[in-house]
Amino acid sequence: MNVSCLIIDDEPSSQNVLKSFIQKIEYLELVHVCNNALEALEYLKNNTVDLVFLDINMPQLSGIDFYKSLKNPPKVIFTTAYSAHALEGFEVDATDYLLKPFSFQRFIKAVTKVKDLNDVKIDYIIVKADKKLHQIKIEDIYFIEGLGDYIKVHLKNSFLVTYKSLKMMHNSLPKSIFIKVHKSFIINKNKLDYIEGNLAIINTNKIPLGQKYKQEFLDHFNV
Template sequence: MIHCIIVDDEPLAAALLEKHISRIDHLKLAGKAENAMDAYQLLQTRPVDLMFLDIQMPHLTGIEFLKSLNQKPPTIFTTAYRDFAIEGFELEAVDYLLKPITFERFFKSVERVLRNRKDTTEDFIIFKTEGMNRKVLMEEIVYFESQGNDIKMILVSGESIVSKRTLTDMDSVLSGKGFVRIHRSFMINSSFVTGFNHHEVLLGSYQIPVGRSYKSEFEAFITVISKGSIHQ
């Protein structure tokens, strides 16, 4: 399954893309944004495998936005203008679609993404623990907890793994991959969120507190959930 987002300030263009996405079984819409700032929040709060990005948007163009990202998801530019094609491909965009976008052209572009994904390896991290290098799939990690100079990660299986890493280290590695730092001692995988308020987040049976100094990150996280981006 490819989780994708639409970044476009034109409602009709966004609606057409959403319709195209709904016709392909391997695509799932993870959220929509009308500008670069909302798109940035989406990228910070859940994994995004593919971004459909308009170029002409208020305040910050799609090209400027993509240039600003340290972790760039595979991106398909969508625009009514041919003038930006060269610059778009210089940013290693998957494709450059001219509006109005037909389903046939859309499908051809997505097929390229599907083909590339078949050639990639699993998304995982290597942790050194008890003298052994352990491969852990990121989709299996429910949350991280700081324990002095170590971190403990809780997996979806219920297993816990302790490693000589720090949350700051994990924050830099996992930025833009759906993990959110909500406390000095905790980082969560937003895919497992089942409930929240302004003081804690529920990850199934796990209750994780929200730290005061992480209120801004948490507010951005809540904003995206409120828009239906996580539980669509």
């Protein structure tokens, strides 16, 4: 399973080191680079990632304060030139902490921890709906529809509505299978029947493919 990565660092030299290291690891996929925490906040409003390489000492908003502000934070590996920040980094449940300048071998050790966590197989999720807790197999979910502060989880012949954001749900599902195709829709690519124009057809349902998401979605099928 690939691990999507975001770099947040205000130093171009540090960005370049991380880009080079990420490129050497087959399962890591760099999706974006941000020069500061405020830029990253804007990016994460509409995008999700599995892992953030986060510098701690940045202007305007520190990496620690940025990470604490996230409601549903991805896994994080802190990077900094100051060893005094290490303890604070681990206090916010960081996966690892890299002290600059770090070697490629030390980088591998850090990202391997993330991959080990991501490779844990998720078979089901718990959805609270109708005052009940429903255990749903991942493979039984056809697609998920965002409805503001709620989501509708579509199964083969039924659906459940629960109080949760689309972003929260996406973060809890394997991203190699569940793909965001529109600002309001995530689909299970294994349930796709066919694509027609700007529509994904799943079990007779016509799901719009947003212009922003369409090509990334098609890339999963090498189209």
